[in-house]
Amino acid sequence: MTAPVLRVRDLVKEYGEGDARVRALRGVDLDVDQGDYVAIMGASGSGKSTLMNILGCLDVPTSGSYRIDGADVGLLDEHQLALLRNRRVGFVFQSFNLIPRMSALANVELPLMYGGVGQAERRSRALAALEQVGLSDRLHHEPNQLSGGQQQRVAVARALVTAPALLLADEPTGNLDTSSTRDVLDILDRLSVSGRTIVLITHEDDVAAHAKRVIRLVDGAIVEDRRQAPVDGPPPRLAEAVG
Numbered sequence: 444m445t446a447p448v449l450r451v452r453d454l455v456k457e458y459g460e461g462d463a464r465v466r467a468l469r470g471v472d473l474d475v476d477q478g479d480y481v482a483i484m485g486a487s488g489s490g491k492s493t494l495m496n497i498l499g500c501l502d503v504p505t506s507g508s509y510r511i512d513g514a515d516v517g518l519l520d521e522h523q524l525a526l527l528r529n530r531r532v533g534f535v536f537q538s539f540n541l542i543p544r545m546s547a548l549a550n551v552e553l554p555l556m557y558g559g560v561g562q563a564e565r566r567s568r569a570l571a572a573l574e575q576v577g578l579s580d581r582l583h584h585e586p587n588q589l590s591g592g593q594q595q596r597v598a599v600a601r602a603l604v605t606a607p608a609l610l611l612a613d614e615p616t617g618n619l620d621t622s623s624t625r626d627v628l629d630i631l632d633r634l635s636v637s638g639r640t641i642v643l644i645t646h647e648d649d650v651a652a653h654a655k656r657v658i659r660l661v662d663g664a665i666v667e668d669r670r671q672a673p674v675d676g677p678p679p680r681l682a683e684a685v686g
Contacts, residue, residue, distance in 0.1 A: 448608050448640045449475035449498065451610040452509035456493050456663075468504070473610075474644065475642060476664055482637040482643045482651035485660035486593050489529025492613070496643045496658065497613050500528050503579050533602030538612040539594045541586040543600075547573060548582040551601045558605065572600035576630055597629040599630055605654040610634065613644045632673070 453641045456468040467490045476480055485491040496502035497509060500516055511518045512531050519527060534540075551569040560568070573579055576596040586594050595615060600611055612631070616624040632653055634642055640681050643654060653659050659667035 444546070445477060447474040447476050447477075448512055449473065450508075450510040451498075452507065452508045454494075454497065455505045456490075456497065456502070457505045467663050468497075469664055470507070471663070473658070473665070475640065478635075478638045478641070479635065480631075480641045480653070480655045481655070481658060482645055482654035483658045483660065484648075484651055485643060486646065487661075489660040491644050491646075491660050493615075493663075495611065495613050495642075498609075498642060499532055499534060500524050514678055520654060529554055529606045530605055533609065533610045535595070535598050535602050535615045536615040539586070539591075539598045540599075541594055541597060543586055543606035544663035546583045546585055547578060547589065547600075549595045550586075550597055551604050554601060556604050559564040560612050561563075567601070568604050572604040573597070575603065577601045577626075590623065591619050595619060595623065595627050599627065603634075608640060610639055610641045611644075612641065614646070615643070616645075616647070618651055624650075633674075 451471055451473040454468050454471040455466065457466060458465045463564070471494065483494065493553065497504055498511075500511070502570070511527065514527060514531075516524070516527070516542050545553075548566075548569055551572050552565045555565040555568060570579075573582060576599050578593060578596055579680065581589060581593060583633070586597070599615075616627055619627065628650065631641060631643070635655070641654075644651070645651050654671070655673055656670050657667070660667055
């Protein structure tokens with residue numbers, strides 16, 4: 444059998460010391476297979492943001508182990524972690540995190556530039572990624588010339604451009620109106636149908652309804668892990684166009 448894209452074992456994360464110590468994660472075990480689409484849910488303080496930061500290699504656990512795409516994260520130094528984040532994890536944040544005075548095209552090229560990819564290949568891959576999210580006509584627009592939904596679609600293109608093992612989305616629709624939310628979720632649905640591995644952090648049931656699997660955290664522990672039939676996504680013909 445193919446190894447999971449993510450494998451977490453007995454993950455613990457603590458902050459502070461003595462009486463002020465807080466245990467944000469309490470022995471989390473989690474496998475995510477290739478092509479899965481997982482929604483991680485929980486109230487404020489449940490540990491879902493802490494878990495996301497560890498899955499994205501933005502933070503380290505107090506104890507436990509974490510493997511991504513076969514690599515044991517606990518054995519990597521800072522340089523190796525940076526390379527792993529750049530090449531194997533695509534991030535989509537609630538606040539978009541685009542560079543203000545750079546065009547959509549330049550923002551999407553950025554991870555490839557950091558990864559040492561040549562200019563011609565950077566341009567080709569960034570153009571393809573922006574086409575995938577329906578923004579071929581906004582290549583040279585800066586973030587302040589784009590709507591919130593368009594900015595988030597640029598952020599999705601940037602996350603995809605390195606062909607990562609994992610697409611990690613943290614409340615990706617939290618700052619969007621209903622129409623833009625639908626557009627972004629439609630893109631994620633298509634990516635899921637095409638075989639992308641997606642982990643989505645959300646507190647909204649209607650967003651989690653798009654996932655194949657829902658995990659619920661309470662006080663740093665998984666209390667529910669269930670499969671579901673996701674809401675109807677795009678037809679396979681459209682899904683293939685964004686694969």
